[in-house]
Amino acid sequence: MADKIRWGIISTARIGERAVIPAIQNSANGEVVAVGSRDLQRARAFAGKLGIPRAYGSYEALLEDPDIDAIYNPLPNDQHAEWSIKAAAAGKHVLCEKPLASDAVEAQEMVDAFKQHNRLLAEAFMYRFHPRTQRVLEMVQSGAVGDVHFISSAFTFAVSDEANIRLFGSMAGGGIMDVGCYAVGVMRFLTGEEPVAWSCFAHFNDRDADEFAAGALVFPSGVLGHFDCGLRTFRQDGYEIRGSTGRIVVENGFTPPKDRPTKIRHWQGDKYTEIEIPPVDQYQLMVEDFADALLNNRPPRFPAEDAVLAMRLMDGLRASARANQAQISAL
Ligand SMILES: NC(=O)c1ccc[n+]([C@@H]2O[C@H](COP(=O)([O-])OP(=O)(O)OC[C@H]3O[C@@H](n4cnc5c(N)ncnc54)[C@H](OP(=O)(O)O)[C@@H]3O)[C@@H](O)[C@H]2O)c1
Numbered sequence: 001m002a003d004k005i006r007w008g009i010i011s012t013a014r015i016g017e018r019a020v021i022p023a024i025q026n027s028a029n030g031e032v033v034a035v036g037s038r039d040l041q042r043a044r045a046f047a048g049k050l051g052i053p054r055a056y057g058s059y060e061a062l063l064e065d066p067d068i069d070a071i072y073n074p075l076p077n078d079q080h081a082e083w084s085i086k087a088a089a090a091g092k093h094v095l096c097e098k099p100l101a102s103d104a105v106e107a108q109e110m111v112d113a114f115k116q117h118n119r120l121l122a123e124a125f126m127y128r129f130h131p132r133t134q135r136v137l138e139m140v141q142s143g144a145v146g147d148v149h150f151i152s153s154a155f156t157f158a159v160s161d162e163a164n165i166r167l168f169g170s171m172a173g174g175g176i177m178d179v180g181c182y183a184v185g186v187m188r189f190l191t192g193e194e195p196v197a198w199s200c201f202a203h204f205n206d207r208d209a210d211e212f213a214a215g216a217l218v219f220p221s222g223v224l225g226h227f228d229c230g231l232r233t234f235r236q237d238g239y240e241i242r243g244s245t246g247r248i249v250v251e252n253g254f255t256p257p258k259d260r261p262t263k264i265r266h267w268q269g270d271k272y273t274e275i276e277i278p279p280v281d282q283y284q285l286m287v288e289d290f291a292d293a294l295l296n297n298r299p300p301r302f303p304a305e306d307a308v309l310a311m312r313l314m315d316g317l318r319a320s321a322r323a324n325q326a327q328i329s330a331l
Helices: 014-026 040-050 059-064 077-089 104-116 131-141 175-191 282-295 304-329
Strands: 005-010 030-036 054-056 070-073 093-096 121-123 148-158 197-204 210-218 224-230 232-243 246-251 262-268 271-277
Touching: 005 014, 005 059, 005 282, 014 030, 014 040, 014 070, 014 282, 030 040, 030 059, 030 282, 040 054, 054 059, 059 077, 070 077, 070 282, 077 093, 077 104, 093 282, 104 121, 104 304, 121 304, 131 175, 131 232, 131 246, 131 262, 131 271, 148 175, 175 197, 175 210, 175 224, 175 232, 175 304, 197 304, 210 232, 210 304, 224 232
Parallel strands: 005 030, 005 070, 030 054, 070 093, 093 121, 148 224
Antiparallel strands: 148 232, 197 210, 210 224, 232 246, 246 262, 262 271
């Protein structure tokens, strides 16, 4: 392989345009060579707007391009597994959007298929690459809040377009899948543990997608997590850790701005400190890690096996929300 990974983009998704394609184009070790869409005109217009050299009118044609090393997959959640596995069979590595699949069974099938084809798969959870997230982890591990008792987190925003893929259960949408995955993901990240118990409550729309939800989790070390997430609620995005001697608050915890410093707010005893973290593009750090893993034949920072565990939790939360809803409806 050369010194740069050649990326193909599967679909004209908004997140590609807004964040991931510019991140690859600015990256030190990657370039975007092609985009594939279900519609050739759309692919051409998108390629023209973003300065992408090649445009294809089908996903199949994109996967057949021999000059592509890796695919970035931001398809609707229910198509992540299908097209990532097709890409692996076509010899491509894949950075797939979160959540990795529709459920844990599919996520495991993806991991197995990529092993079989000897290709690299990773999930595009960008906030884990931000130095602030890493700094919070180090602080928690070094006792900055004492013994951790609670992690609370929230990720909500209001979808305005009724055709948005997130509002359809049939596309593996819903708030738990779309943004709940961050809210509980940060708890797994900070504890390094899988929860042993959880419960979740949600409001579902008439398309079988949860629109806003809240839940609680118990981790083996005793940490209690609580979260809310949703697609119809005023924006909130962050997390807080409270322990026996202190508290850490991280605002815009999952989507920090890339053009100005961010903060960690820390209380311990009577002391309050604000730690400033210089701006970075966390998407760029993510795509550079993936490309570097390929170029140097090393594992990515966050292997896809972690995403299977994350999907198991998502399955559990969604099952709990449904069971609780059935119980409430029966009252
Ligand atoms: N990491 C992050 O920060 C972040 C942020 C937002 C979203 N995401 C993830 O990225 C993925 C895409 O989200 P998005 O908001 O960018 O979605 P979007 O704008 O709706 O794009 C999805 C794309 O999938 C293609 N597609 C194929 N079948 C489709 C169907 N039946 N209905 C609609 N689109 C279809 C379309 O491309 P063509 O028409 O060109 O084929 C469409 O542009 C999701 O998995 C989401 O969870 C991640």
